[in-house]
Amino acid sequence: MALLEIRNVNAGYGKGPDILKGLSLEVEAGTSYCIIGPNGAGKSTLLKVISGLLPPRSGEVVFRDVPFNGARPDQVLASGICFVPQDQAVFPEMSVKENLTIGAYLEKDRSVIKERMERVFDLFPILAERASQDGGTMSGGQQQMLALGRALMIDPAVMMLDEPSLGLAPQIAQQIFSTIRELEALGITIVMVEQNAVRGLELADWGVVLDLGIVRFEGPADTILDDPRIRELYLGKAVGSGGTT
Amino acid sequence: MIEDRADAGGLEPEVVEAVAAPKGPGRSRWGVVAVLLVGLLLLPLSRPFIDSYNYTVLLATNGLMWIALASSWNILGGYSGYISLGHAVFLGVGGYVAAVPLFYYGVSPFLTALAGGLAAVALGLVAGLITLRTRGPAFIISTIALLFMFLLIFENIDYLGGTAGLPLPVVPISRDWLKAPFFYAMLIAAVGSIVLSYQVAHSKFGLGLRAIAEDETKAEVAGVPTRFYKIIAFALSAFWVGVAGAMWGYSLAFVRPTLFFTVAISAQMVLMAIIGGRGTVAGPVIGAVLIVAVNEFSLTQFGSSEINILISGVLLVTVLLFFPLGIVGTLREKRLLPAFLDWD
Known part of the structure; x- marks a missing residue:
């Protein structure tokens, strides 16, 4: 059984035409x-x-059945399932650390959050270096790393x-x-x-x-x-x- | 101090304490706060020593009330970025919730002030549910509509005295000490609203509100329950305004719809928070003190002309020209904020 299934989905914006026309995909x-x-x-x-x-107009998204x-x-x-959008995925006026904290917003356990932040800092040492810097003041590449790091915080x-x-x-x-x-x-x-x-x-x-x-x-x-x-x-x-x- | 906010964001209480009581400048900050508090606590007892006792205490009471109002407004308008011009509604609801039992049954507002605050919270929840479906300018307009709606409703209920309102008896104590209970009540409201504002700023909830202020869609994708948070922020920001309203009406010895339900009072809260620094803990306090002082200065210098409004306007323009983020916000960005003002 697939982890994620998109079944016959139709979707579009506002009153516009369907952009997705009965799309199905198994992940x-x-x-x-x-x-x-x-x-x-x-x-x-x-x-x-x-x-x-x-929200899809018809069809369904099935995750773990x-x-x-x-x-x-x-x-x-x-x-x-986390989503890193195309541009500006970080909060520019929050520090790197705050951005990562927001990433783990749904996690209640503080020690888990700490562990995950360590893991992100291991993966992206530059983020550890700049932990207190505002997200918006970093370069495009660093911001993208921060966006990935933030997504990782939810595990x-x-x-x-x-x-x-x-x-x-x-x-x-x-x-x-x-x-x-x-x-x-x-x-x-x-x-x-x-x-x-x-x-x-x-x-x-x-x-x-x-x-x-x-x-x-x-x-x-x-x-x-x-x-x-x-x-x-x-x-x-x-x-x-x-x-x- | 700013760099530690993520830790302080409800993750590690130890860190919050570390932020609150660091060595050096931090100690002086709490020293200043302690001296200020003790001074305020002793002020109403200074009758034998001050000539203009009544005036001083009245002015201080007024300042404390505006601190409570601006700090409370800041919880919604500063942290989450939703500008409410309807917050005077909570002042009025608090005022009437305390005035009615006093007028009809002689129950002291000092006992019902809390109920005034809770009524304001309840109204905040309901009003939030409706008005927070909108964003930006539409939200601002819907909060003004709320204000006018309440003005109309209160003016048309005979039980509440209609447009004339209700006259209230004065506090049954010696004339000499008449001002003291109101002073202490407003002191509690001011300290309470600052503590609430501080708690929110240093919580996960506060971080969520800041995320909403920066980009609501992004906040939602990050898992912040945006709608719920906004409504809670609206309700929390109403509480101390309601309490202050209960005290204010009693201190004036009357309540009347046009006293409370005016855009001018709401706008004053916004003005204070913006001048002092929206979204900071100390900002609204500084803004309130500044505006109350300037108003008082112009009243004593120029009489009760409308010139104080002109001066407020000039002050707003000047401050925002040099301090675009408000006094506290801009000073902090330039790293010039004295430690005793850095409460974040």
């Missing part, structure tokens, strides 16, 4: 997923639906990342990607949307191609990378040169 524990697809395919919308920020049925974001988070089973490399210099993006690899090693199931499709697919175990609100293809990430049709349609010229960075 297995311990596998990392990279979702790619053209603009408007519904990648970010899918993550918003799973995280509870956007329990359907969410319109759960609020904090309830989704409490169940072990999630599934971590959803919306374009983790957006707006970062290539070397910094590389750093973030290697951090994501470490998160995988920690046993966290990663579901990531990535503009830099080639990088994302190289990192992930499983590739999912979204187009016009449904899953167009899915398969092992290297197969997706090598598939000439997909290369032509969704990966563009970047494939040959090994990356757009």
Whole structure:
């Protein structure tokens, strides 16, 4: 049984048309997923639906065999799915430490919070160094690390990342990607949307191609990378040169 | 001190204490507070030594009341960023809850002040449930609407005296000491609201409110129960305003709808908190003292013209020009805040 199942979901914004049109996807524990697809395919919308920020119009999201049925974001988070949104995922006027504390908001046990903060500081020594600095005064890469660190504070089973490399210099993006690899090693199931499709697919175990609100293809990430049709349609010229960075 | 706020955010009581009582400057801060408190406690007993005793005590009582109001307002408006212009409603509800039993049954407001506070909390919960469905300007307008609604309702209930209100008997003690009980009551309200504000600032709840002020959606995604927190903040910020209202009406010996339910009183709380520093513990206190002092100065210098309003306006503009985050907020950002004012 899959860890997380999206069953036949329709979703859209306001009175607008459906962005997701009967989308179904199964997410297995311990596998990392990279979702790619053209603009408007519904990648970010899918993550918003799973995280509870956007209630689906029909269909359901099932996590560990329990359907969410319109759960609020904090309830989704409490169940072990966290979401790192595309930009500005940190609180700029709070210190690094406060940002991390907010991340563990749902955890009551202080010693557990302390342990997790230690783990985050081990993973990102720069955050320990800057513990008292305001989040907004750090560089883009550091803020992204803080965003990942904050997400880790809830000790999630599934971590959803919306374009983790957006707006970062290539070397910094590389750093973030290697951090994501470490998160995988920690046993966290990663579901990531990535503009830099080639990088994302190289990192992930499983590739999912979204187009016009449904899953167009899915398969092992290297197969997706090598598939000439997909290369032509969704990966563009970047494939040959090994990356757009 | 700022860097320790995450720890103090309800995680480690030991750290809170470490913040509250560090070596050096911290000790002087508590020294200042202790001296101030003892001085205030002794003030009403100074009758034999001060010529302008009544005036001094009355002015101090007034200052303490505004400290209580501004500090309370700050719990919602400062920490969570929701600007309420309806907080005068709680003052009025507290005032009437104490005035009615006094007028009809002779029950002393010193006994019912707490009930006034609790009634304000109950109203805060209900009003919060409704008004906090909105954000930003819509929220501000809905709180003003709340105020006018209460003005209308109270003016039309004969039992409450309608537009004329209710006259109240004076406290049955010697004229010489008439001012003292109100002074002590307002002192309790002021200290109580500062302590409440401090507790909120140093709790997980307070951290959640600050997250809401920064970005409500992000706070929600982080797991902060935003709606619940906002309503609780609204209710908490009503309590000491209600208590102060009960005392205020009694001290004036009458209650009347237009005395309490005015935007001017609400706006004064906002003004004080903003000038002193929204979202800080000490800010509203400093703002209240400053504005009360300036008002009093202009009243004694220029008589009861409206010139004090002009001066307040000029003060607001000037302060915000040089202290965009309020006095305490800006001084802290520039690391110039004297330790005895750093209560966060």
